[in-house]
Amino acid sequence: MSTSSEPVISDRVAESPEKLRTLLRRMMTIREFEHLGEREFRNGLIRGYYHSYAGQEAVGVGFIEAMDLTRDYIVDHYRDHGHCLAVGLDAVNIYAELFGRRAGVSKGKGGSMHMYNQEKHFLGGDGIVGGGISVATGVGLALKRMGKGGLCVCFFGDGALDTGTFHESLNMASLWDVPIVYICINNQFSMGTRLDRHSSLTQLVDRAAGYGMATEQIDGQDIGVTLAAAERIFAGVRERQRPVFIEALTYRYQGHGIHDKPHNYRTPEEEDPWIHRDPLLILGQRLIEEKIMTGEQIEAMRQEVAAELEAKVEAAKQSPAPEDRELYEDVTL
């Protein structure tokens, strides 16, 4: 069972102090964004469903940082708020989408699980587990035909490996030499069902290896690791025009969704080692060790980020709700 908290260290990137500070700030932004989002959910401003990305920040921020979004594309899964922030969408528009307002990234029609932005090459946000994997494979196929060296990054969770389209898609990607990186964010649970109860093999890389593609299991908690792996793997995919499957080991702090109380199916003792290897903590400690920031400066940064996001929440609240006539718009074009 691969739920161990032991990291699979492959390498760690040596980045400039400025870059490391930026990465910390980005991960903090996601963490604080989710805190405020959950608060607004409990306040009743956000309706429906809410899936927090807290705990998994080093995966999305690391991999997206290494992408070239002038030519690469992302196909995302439903736990998409963090990735929206990582590609640079304004939190005002993300909150507005969560509030169902017109200024939302999807005009309020998609909601939490259906964020999208063509300019950032961010192809959603999809509310059906595994559904985006085949779509991403088609994006990769088209990018290969364009011949500009672009690749597709497809994010999904460990539960998605159990769907039929995962296997149909990996077969196609390998058969057709598609430049795609499948990133399985293994947070140990398919909703509330633990990995060893939903997957016949718990080393998920083994499930992809059967399609004849390179696979790699990495520590998803340390952004030094995820970023280094992303840079190396993307360069290889561009050069070889072959798909790669990544299993990033991480942990979901909250339940599956906001209504889910995870201690029905996992214990605080089990959560502890993961919380001690928190992605923000790991990078923060490194910044302190390398004398780039002090603990006080890190806390000041967190407070600054939280204050900025409070302002974004307020700005999103100012966006009007869609008018009734908008119900009929965009069904077809």
Add this chain to the structure above:
Amino acid sequence: MQLTYVEAIRLALEEEMRRDPAVFLLGEDIGVYGGAFKATAGLVDAFGPVRVMDAPLAESALVGAAIGAAYTGMRPVVEFQFMDFIACAFNQVVNFAAKSHYRWGAPVPIVLRGPAGGGVHGGPFHSQNPEMHFVHTPGLKVVEPATAVDAKGLLKSAIRDNNPVIFLEHKFLYRRVKEDVPEGEHLEPLGKARVARPGRDLSVITYGAMVPLALEAADRLAGEGLELEVLDLRTLLPLDLEGILASARRTSKVLVLHEDTRTGGLAGEITALLQEHAYDDLDGPILRLTAADTPVPFSPPLEEAFLPSAARLAESVKQLARY
């Protein structure tokens, strides 16, 4: 140029691929094999395997891949060996393709095409008419031509449309219909019905392989002094409401005929539309003649009993004419 229905399909694909390099074909056995019904025969020689892509037998990922390629600027046309198999891709069609523009603002210009319908003893999984799954799904267009001219002209329009189009070809018609088809730039509009035969006494509203059946009945009944108007819907979503109402107002009596099963079939929807928009124009009840509410049986005599026939149509028409 005299072409069969399936040759007209092939010509539309070829012309659109020549016109637009973003158009490419994806499907099982569409390359050297030429397609299960030879609708793509020779196209791999003309365009190469990159634009006429043989795919693994995996309809769900095939449709998903087409959607992804469409997001990034391509215009894929996916062939199903039998339209029954679109059931395997249901999620990709009704969730991803149909709702991408509404939920995201992302157009999905794809065509999902292939043979539907019975009458050739294909049995329960190779004879179905799946249109109503998709007519009931906002965001899609659903098209089914009845003639070779329309097969070509509607498919060309479908490929140029910026929405996902389910393009149902009736396999019974593939080689039984042969007619003069215009060469080159001949487009038929989506969303417009066609009066296949004008008549004053009664409208038969239908589509697909039931169009020639209705025309056959109309010929026979004309000898008995009954003039049927046959309206070929051609596009099932969006329905041509104006065309339907105009025909109903001309004749004031309507029978809806389809090869799909009865409950939840298109006839129910058309009946409701006529009640809402043309109640005062009608001089009789709206009748429907459809396939039975059963799976499609293999046994040829059973399949004959399952499908509407010209004889039963004539009987229903006479019943309606008496009002």
